[in-house]
Amino acid sequence: MTTKLTPLSERSAWKALSAHHQKIGDTQLKQLFAEDPGRGERFTLEAAGIFLDYSKNRITDETLKLLLQLAEESGLRERIDAMFRGDKINITENRAVLHVALRAPQGEKIVVDGEDVVPGVHAVLDKMAAFADRVRSGAWKGHTGKRIKNVINIGIGGSDLGPVMAYEALKHYSQRDITFRFVSNVDGTDFVEAVQDLNADETLFLVASKTFTTLETMTNAHSARDWSLAGLGGDEKAVAKHFVAISTNAKEVAKFGIDTANMFEFWDWVGGRYSMDSAIGLSTMLAIGPDNFRAMLDGFHQMDEHFRTAPFASNLPVLLGLLTVWYTDFFDAQTVAVLPYEQYLKRFPAYLQQLTMESNGKHVTLDGERVATVTGPIYWGEPGTNGQHSFYQLIHQGTRLIPCDFIGFYKTLNPLGQHHDMLMANVFAQAEALAFGKTAEQVKAEGTPDWLVPHRVFEGNRPSNTILADQLTPEVLGKLIALYEHAVFTQGTIWSIDSFDQWGVELGKVLAQKIIGELESKTEPALSHDTSTTNLIRRYRKNK
């Protein structure tokens, strides 16, 4: 970093926000709505076909003004420009951060190390499309001449969560005569269960790994290779028809035994958790076809352009990101619940967990100083209405403040009687109940005995966003994901952290490597761990 950043707590907007929070922090949403009849319409924003109602947040016009000022003071504009320009803003890995280039239309120019990366992106997309067409049409044959009926993606983290989420989200558009499965865990059960009813001669494995060195993925890929060869008469030549690789690391791909002609490339400027729209999305393209995949990319791009060009006050990802900072740092909210009222988005919260928490789970600033404020909240959630019958109790009546993002669609992909209206009624009802609650007077007026009244009171004043879109199409999915990607970027910029590295995952990996040897050694290993770890290892060795 060339210029040293003003520490967050010394930025004038931050100080003003602290004072402002003292003043309005306890103000009730009920009061804010009563005082301002236009609030429910004014605090909304529609862009790129995504509608956001943020009126049920504990904010006033002044809060918004100060949050937007904080974005300016934190250099958000410059950071956005730097990212889109291909600057190496991932400073700890000295890398550009260019997931936006993955959806840049042909003809756009984004230069990294003197090279325009956009033509390469489109060359890979074309290669993926040609391959996907062959597999989907049956032109691509397995080793024994049969068509591919099963596709198994082997990957973990960003090489799994994005593909699974997108496959589930876009299942409506998928080719139903191909079975898709996803193997990620190094627990052998994951692989064994995924293949137990499949024939090797009809099964294609996609080995997805940015580094192609990840322990879990390589272990699963080797087991897949053994399983394939066993089912195909042990002929090594079969590998070429049943394995393709998706990676940035051609050397390791070749070492594994996959012909690099069967490799779909991406680049070090694509972070794992930002890679589901790169070649890592090959399973998605195989499922929904190249046209739908391109429509998804177009959706991403529309949100990218909105984020890049819209003034902050009318910028969806900026507002979403700033509101999260507001609750995390001033209300001590530790989590954000993401609640999609759309069954197809059932894996969206899990996907967002890596996107948000691996990005902003950081405790040092870009300057290497310990942060002075709290950073990345915990994201979690389940699709509605299921969550309502499980954990919503705590959101409504517990002691914690949990800001919620409700996500819903005007139209369902599966019209069925009254189902969709019922589903959406629940979105609106939950947000209303959280915000406005139910007073003791109201409870009493219903004839509730006095002793029961406190139990039945809803305090309200629980904030939420409601995000609405037309229908869950590939394009809309792209927009939604980009919305969160850029909201995470906005948060990371305010906190002045590197949202694009993930050093926190390293230590456990290194220690596990050592312990694997200790668990497997034939002779009693000399152990030099703490007494707890030593004891656990000994106990496992004795009982395994």
Ligand SMILES: O=P(O)(O)OC[C@H]1O[C@H](O)[C@H](O)[C@@H](O)[C@@H]1O
């Ligand atoms: O794609 P790979 O190189 O196999 O990495 C898979 C995942 O593992 C790492 O540990 C990181 O925490 C993730 O960011 C990454 O997505």
